[in-house]
Amino acid sequence: MASLQEDDLKELVAIARAVGWGAADILREMKPSDFDIQNLADGPVTAADTAANVYILENLQATCGTQDFGYLSEETYKIHATGEPMPQPFVWVIDPLDGTKDYIKGSGEYAIHIALLQQNRPVLAVVVQPALEKLYFAILNGGTFAESPQQPPRPVRVSQRNQIEELTVVASRSHRDERFNQLLNRFPVQNQxxxxxxxxxxASILEHTADVYISLPGKSAPKDWDLAAPELILTEAGGQFTHFDGTPLLYxxxxxxxxxxxxxxxxPCHTILCYETTQILAAMDGGQ
Incomplete structure (x- = not known):
């Protein structure tokens, strides 16, 4: 299989949506007493992460096989890591539970990410918010859609807010060190x-309750499974998602x-915000 055509992507995104909803059911049905939390170096892992991961992998592999499709999952990466990119032409990138700390706390602010790569870039994406019973999906050049059990798919577009003082930056509660706080204090967007x-x-950018997300390089740098699916659902909704120098992410x-x-x-303000971020970090590193 040399490349995926539009009909292939439509079929595969339907499968990924069904798998995403199934994994969401698993995460919602788990009770705190079932979590069996393991505090590993990269953060806690629960029995819920593992169960959702097994479900996603088994269902995708049953459909797609392993000859043309690779599987890059947060929960199995270290087991199968070779230090080389996966050789298959198409690679599923999976985070069965993004936001484990919030899941453990019961805040509901966690998600499932499923993306499909072709030539190191996402061509299909599903992001599920189980606690909100909401799923976003996108295929390359096909737009972004949101659905829920009570609502059929509807197209989603980002806001057109173009005044920096009107924008809101969305940040983590847990992945915030002093360097990140210093950046936010100097950042042109002060609504947080x-x-x-x-x-x-x-999703908050898609729903117009925020406009900007920043991730700094360093020890808490995000991994492929953190970003591949969120990137495509944002860009297909009209947003932008790049490195600070404007270059695209490669997975x-x-x-x-x-x-x-x-x-x-x-x-609308993406280029200037990338520039401002670079300038602020340079000034911070220069001791100014």
Whole structure:
């Protein structure tokens, strides 16, 4: 299979949506007493992460096989890591539970990410917010849609807010160090709100309750599975999602960490915000 055509992507996104809803049911039905929390170096892992991961992998592999399709999952990456990109032409990138800390706390601010890569870029994406019973999906050049059990798919577009003073930046509660706080203090966008999970943050841009998301390079740099699905649902809704220098993100590289800093936005002020972020970080690093 040389490349995926539009009909292929439509069929695969329907499968991914069904799998996403199934995984959401698993996460909602788990009780705190079932979590069996393991505090690993990269953050806590629960029995819920594992159960959702197994469900997603089994269902996708049953449909797609393993000859043409690779599977890059947060929960199994270290087990199968070779230090090389996956060789298959198409790679599923999966985070069965983005925002584990929020899931454990019961805040509801967690998400499921499922993306499909072709030539290191996402061509299909599903982001589910189980607690809100909402799912976003997109295929390349096909737009972004939101659905719920009570609501059929509807197209979603980002806001057109284009005045920096009107924008809102969305940030984590848990992944915030002093460097990030210093950046936010100097950042041109001073309206702030906190949301757990990257999927939830990008969903807030889709729903017009925020406009900007920033991830700094460093020890907490996001991984492929944090960003691939959220990126496509944002860009297909009219937003932008790049490194600080404006270059696109590449996935399924030898290193799954996105070290170079990432800025996502509703679009109109994206270039200037990338520039301002770079200038602020340079001034901070220069001791000014």
């Amino acid at each position: 709100r906190s949301v757990g999970s990257v999927g939830g943050k990008i 399924n590289q030898a290193d799954v960490s996105q070290w170079n800093g990432v800025l996502a936005s509703n679009g």
